[in-house]
Amino acid sequence: MIKATNIQKFYGELQVLKGVDLHIKKGEIISIVGASGAGKTTLLQILGTLDVQTNKDDSKLEINNLEVTNLSDQNLAKFRNEHIGFIFQFHQLLPEFTALENVCIPAYIKKTPKNDAEKRAKELLDFLGLSHRYNHKPSELSGGEQQRVAVARALINNPSIIYADEPSGNLDSESADNLHQLFFELREKFGQTFVIVTHNKELANLADRKLVMVDGNITQKEVILEDR
DSSP states (O other), X not given: OEEEEEEEEEETTEEEEEEEEEEEOTTOEEEEEOOTTSSHHHHHHHHTTSSXXXXXXXXXXXXXXXXXXXXXXXHHHHHHHHHEEEEETTOOOOTTSOHHHHHHHHXXXXXXOXXXXXXXXXXXXXXXXXXXXXXXXXXXXXXXXXXXXHHHHHHTTOOSEEEEXXXXXXXXXXXXXXXXXXXXXXXXXXXXXXXXXXXXXXXXXXXXXXXXXXXXXXXXXXXXXXXX
């Protein structure tokens, strides 16, 4: 599903990633933990094709059996739109659009017909308990509701991989617990692979594997969590 080899990232003379190797199987839920500055978000951005490793010539990033490093910008954007979903800490919903419209945006980018996009968006919002919130704008939603809208948006194009960066970091405890449980329900229903960067110990320990990053590399690669 995801194979990364010797991923390095420099910002000027500062080396943020120091040769990360990673293999994630289809349907796994993986958490990535570590102190601030360890390189977690940088790694997630590269795995999600939002950023590029510095050492492209002697590294490898394969997603869904496709080497993505050398794709053109246009083909990479198309691949990202069709195969990858993103969930962020601060939702990134567009304030002028309704919940339904926000969810539909990736489908519109994919050129999905409007009726089909709205039908799929409503199915997802219904599944997430937001059938009564189609026409509400983000300012009219609670934090937990906004995050569920963001989850629906991430799922609209049926991506095989969901990347989440501190997805519960801006939620109260109850909403965070509900979101964590939701990830496992989504995996069971839709079969997605989840890669989650988090400081939340409970969420990290629920994952199938917890990867620990220290100083730009993964120091523990196979922490199998059996007591979930």
